[in-house]
Amino acid sequence: MSDREVNFARAIIGERNYRDVPADEVLREAERLLGEWMSGGIRMERPKLYDHYALLLLALLQKNRELEERVAALEGRS
Structure with missing residues (x-):
C-alpha cells in the first residue's frame, strides 16, 4: 500500500x-x-x-435517467 493518498475525483477525471x-x-x-x-x-x-463523490453521484443519476428512458421506450411510453 502506498502512503500517498489518492484524490478520488482527480484519479477518475485527470485533467479533463x-x-x-x-x-x-x-x-x-x-x-x-x-x-x-x-x-x-x-x-x-x-x-x-462536493469535491469528490458528487462526480460518482452525477454519473449514477445520468445512468439512472438513461435506463428509465430505455425502459419507457421498451414499454412503448416514449
Missing part, C-alpha cells in the same frame, strides 16, 4: 472537465478505486462531498 468523462467510465473507475480502498490497497483523501 467532468463533462468530458462518460458516466460509464466514472462508474468503472469509481468501482475500481473504492474496491482498492476497501481492501486496503490504497488510501484516499478525506473528501468533501
Whole structure:
C-alpha cells in the first residue's frame, strides 16, 4: 500500500472537465478505486462531498435517467 493518498475525483477525471468523462467510465473507475480502498490497497483523501463523490453521484443519476428512458421506450411510453 502506498502512503500517498489518492484524490478520488482527480484519479477518475485527470485533467479533463467532468463533462468530458462518460458516466460509464466514472462508474468503472469509481468501482475500481473504492474496491482498492476497501481492501486496503490504497488510501484516499478525506473528501468533501462536493469535491469528490458528487462526480460518482452525477454519473449514477445520468445512468439512472438513461435506463428509465430505455425502459419507457421498451414499454412503448416514449
